[in-house]
Amino acid sequence: DAGITQSPRHKVTETGTPVTLRCHQTENHRYMYWYRQDPGHGLRLIHYSYGVKDTDKGEVSDGYSVSRSKTEDFLLTLESATSSQTSVYFCAAGQEGYNEQFFGPGTRLTVL
């Protein structure tokens, strides 16, 4: 996992509640990413960061926000969780210049 951890690993919450997922990396990677994985869709990019306080939207960003105040931490927030956001969320990190992305172990989120 190249030093990438995610917390929590599992979470069950109710519709309408705010949820924050945390990604932490120890390798000083410049880029960090949040993906969601759903059956039949592979992984889809939610948001990514190309430096501290520099973030941009991915393919499925609606309903999600992110923040990166330190190189090592990238937070994903669901402001008001919906059942359609039930998914497995993966964080990844990497350097620029056509290098590999390294993935965390994932967070399984269930919104009831």
Add this chain to the structure above:
Amino acid sequence: KQEVTQIPAALSVPEGENLVLNCSFTDSAIYNLQWFRQDPGKGLTSLLLIQSSQREQTSGRLNASLDKSSGRSTLYIAASQPGDSATYLCAVEEYGNKLVFGAGTILRVKS
């Protein structure tokens, strides 16, 4: 919009067989292509990365090829083993260091 397709969606083979997994992409303007392995309930492990200027990469029993002009990549697994059972994902890297994934091929190797 880049689309990545993996065929077959699932594959079951007896131990010892050689097999090929296929990946196709619609836009040839990629920087690299990665093959990942995912075990049930786990994260992704990078297997091979092929730069856009390369034609293939090898690691042990795995060989990945890339034909950028036709938008295709294959992952060849030689002498398959039950421990190879997993989901295999391919992903292409686009401008901005962003990956676009296929839906994966679920491989089962029977002993």
